[in-house]
Amino acid sequence: MKAKKSLGQNFLQDINVAHRIVDSISPLPTDTVVEIGPGKGILTRILADKVKKLICIELDDLLSKQLQSNFDAVSNVTVINDDALSIDISQIITSATEYKMIGNLPYNVASPIIRRYLKFTHKPSLITVMLQKEVADVITAKPGKMGYLSVEFQSECSAQKLFTVGPSVFRPAPKVNSTVISLTPHDQVFIKEHPGSRFLEMVRDGFSSPRKQIHNCLENRIAISKDTIELALNSANINSKSRPQALSLCDWARLYTSFYEMGVKF
Ligand code: SAM
Numbered sequence: 001m002k003a004k005k006s007l008g009q010n011f012l013q014d015i016n017v018a019h020r021i022v023d024s025i026s027p028l029p030t031d032t033v034v035e036i037g038p039g040k041g042i043l044t045r046i047l048a049d050k051v052k053k054l055i056c057i058e059l060d061d062l063l064s065k066q067l068q069s070n071f072d073a074v075s076n077v078t079v080i081n082d083d084a085l086s087i088d089i090s091q092i093i094t095s096a097t098e099y100k101m102i103g104n105l106p107y108n109v110a111s112p113i114i115r116r117y118l119k120f121t122h123k124p125s126l127i128t129v130m131l132q133k134e135v136a137d138v139i140t141a142k143p144g145k146m147g148y149l150s151v152e153f154q155s156e157c158s159a160q161k162l163f164t165v166g167p168s169v170f171r172p173a174p175k176v177n178s179t180v181i182s183l184t185p186h187d188q189v190f191i192k193e194h195p196g197s198r199f200l201e202m203v204r205d206g207f208s209s210p211r212k213q214i215h216n217c218l219e220n221r222i223a224i225s226k227d228t229i230e231l232a233l234n235s236a237n238i239n240s241k242s243r244p245q246a247l248s249l250c251d252w253a254r255l256y257t258s259f260y261e262m263g264v265k266f
Helices: 015-024 042-048 061-070 107-119 133-139 148-154 199-206 214-221 226-235 249-261
Strands: 032-036 053-058 077-081 100-104 126-132 157-165 178-185
Touching: 015 042, 015 100, 015 126, 015 157, 015 178, 032 042, 042 053, 042 100, 053 061, 061 077, 107 126, 107 133, 107 148, 107 178, 126 133, 126 157, 133 148, 133 157, 133 178, 148 157, 148 199, 148 249, 199 214, 199 249, 214 226, 226 249
Parallel strands: 032 053, 032 100, 053 077, 100 126
Antiparallel strands: 126 178, 157 178
């Protein structure tokens, strides 16, 4: 069967890498795990022996049928032929059941998939996924190298880079390196939004010209005076000459509140 590029089908061949990915979620015999994009089942086979319940969501009809027949006799594995970007988790897992999420994600939709699961009311307790290295770098970046995506994801979870593998462990080989990351969703809302003002809108404005200083980025985007912007940065204890990528999540949170207290909404 020919791999479908449109579905990001690069199948992992290296069993040692597969074991490392599975070990990264520390699977327990009491665990419920959701696997996104099981493909030909290299992670599925390892996981099935280790966890209580494994729910696999695969968009490809043919792969899904193959997996269903391969795991027909394995009572703790359920294969669902559906789109991980539209499936409603509450229909497959009760709100009382804690679950972990794992996947060697299709690279073209990796960020939207992670974003979706982080937004569910019933979120996974832990997410371990492999994705394109460059995207993993941004999601897990520290102040100094942060981008919009870093702030967006890290306001929902703590993010850690685990390990990187080259194209040769897949067939067909992708053109890029791949990195496994671990995400732990925050127990509580990290940024409490103020009425009528969206935190991420401000962050987007702040990253409008990443090479410029933060005051310039904001001046380009919001219709308020330079003085007001300086005042907000000052009261948030941020040097107005900093580049946006140098700001930490806490800096962005303080800036958002400073603006709100000065009557500026995003
Ligand atoms: N887990 C397998 C492995 O490691 O070899 C396959 C990984 S491959 C990179 C991505 C898999 O995700 C493919 O099987 C593809 O068909 C599936 N897929 C692509 N888009 C999907 C979506 N929106 N929802 C669920 N599965 C999807």
